[in-house]
Amino acid sequence: MEEEYIDYIVKQYFKDENYYVKQESSGMNNTTKFLCVGDKKYILRIYESHRDSKKVNYEHLVLKELNKRNLSFNIPKPKQNLKGNTISVSIDEKLVSIAEMIKGSNPKLHTTKQFYSLGKVVGEITKELGSIEVELNPIYEPCYELEKSYPKCPLNKVIEFCIYPSNEFENEREYLKELSRYFIEFQEVIPKLRSLPHQIIHGDINASNVLEDEYNNISAVLDFEFSARDLRAMDLAICLSEAISNENDDKVKLENMRSFINGYKEYIKLSIDEINVIPSLIMLRRLDVIIHFLVRYKDGISNNFMSSEKILKEQIIKAITLCKWVKSNEEKIRRIF
Structure with missing residues (x-):
């Protein structure tokens, strides 16, 4: 078969x-x-x-x-x-x-050199994507338009799930309750985001969607499935969310972020308004992923190696860990720019 x-x-x-x-x-x-x-x-x-x-x-x-x-x-x-x-x-x-097939291997991002190389690539692709037009309108909404992106699971339903989770998520109850507050806070930022620079972005740059060469330089960007017209700074925020999602201490997290941003700035200079919302965008990446897999859980869509329930539980832990860290380090993140 x-x-x-x-x-x-x-x-x-x-x-x-x-x-x-x-x-x-x-x-x-x-x-x-x-x-x-x-x-x-x-x-x-x-x-x-x-x-x-x-x-x-x-x-x-x-x-x-x-x-x-x-x-x-x-x-x-x-x-x-x-x-x-x-x-x-x-x-x-x-x-x-x-x-x-493109030669290379998925990097295990753990050195400042790797983050610097990734930052340069993300800056370059942001610059190039900002100058192209395609004849079709993008299918995906900007990341912050959560209501439009997930009509079957609007924010009020997401917040309701977080406050009153089903029995399968009993062990995650406290995490979900805290996540509900981040969703509520994010709603207040959305009007500000709509006024910031927009362009075509990749939409999902992470370690599994890039390749590196034998010298640990990022040599390829893969999987443009989620390309859309979105905030110019969103690809940067997506990558920064990965830079701080590991178990390193605060000093290492901030050094990785600084290396990434130094590479990124070789191609792109963000405005003050864009820099000010970067912490919110880093958290948005994880909140968006939560809704994405909540929809898949409700629809019963698993993949070949993990159930939709287990995937969602893993994403809940990742989201709460990242959001708590970002909230505690907002000003440090902004000062890196």
């Missing part, structure tokens, strides 16, 4: 070539398979969380424009199938795409 499933997809891209599946893995949202066709290696992505071709078309148009630029790092180049499209459909009607 598995062989038939993959064969159905591969034959949409290649005529008679022999191939084999080298290995496979899954991200939080999609399934990835590694294909060897002749002497070339490809990444085959199966979209698990939606079947909206407009979303994938937008992603591929952004990549098409970026591939025209002389970037200092690599990005995916979706392969056209035999009909000239970059999107195909599996036997069970899931959307799929293929791109040549």
Whole structure:
């Protein structure tokens, strides 16, 4: 069955070539398979969380424009199938795409050099994305428009879940109660965010979506699935949320952030108003992830290696840990800029 499933997809891209599946893995949202066709290696992505071709078309148009630029790092180049499209459909009607594999490995971000390199790449991609236009309107709303992004789970329902969780989340009750306060506070910031600079962003830059070379330099940015028109500073905030999500002490967290920002500033200079809301945007990243996986939990959508309930519980712990730290260090974060 598995062989038939993959064969159905591969034959949409290649005529008679022999191939084999080298290995496979899954991200939080999609399934990835590694294909060897002749002497070339490809990444085959199966979209698990939606079947909206407009979303994938937008992603591929952004990549098409970026591939025209002389970037200092690599990005995916979706392969056209035999009909000239970059999107195909599996036997069970899931959307799929293929791109040549890019060399490199996912970094374990723990040195200031790595964060500096990542900051430079994020600054460069922010600069380039700020100068491109695509013919389609973005499908995803800006991150802060939580009501529009998750119509099935509006903020009042999220807050209600946090205050009155179901029995499965009894052990997380105190964490959820505290998270409800962060959601309430964030609502007050939204009007200010709407007036700040906007542009196309990547939307999900993290260690699993970048590659590094043998010298620990970030050499590729992957997975543009969540590209949208959003706050210019949002990709920076997403990365900073990762810089402080580890278990390092405060000094190391701040040094990692400083290294990242020093690299970022080689390409982008944020306004004072943007800098002032960075702490809120760092927290927004984790709050948005909570809603994303709360929706998947309510819809019963798991992935191949973890239940939706377990994923949500892990994200709750990550969110509360990060939000508490950011609230305690807001001014220190702003002073780094």
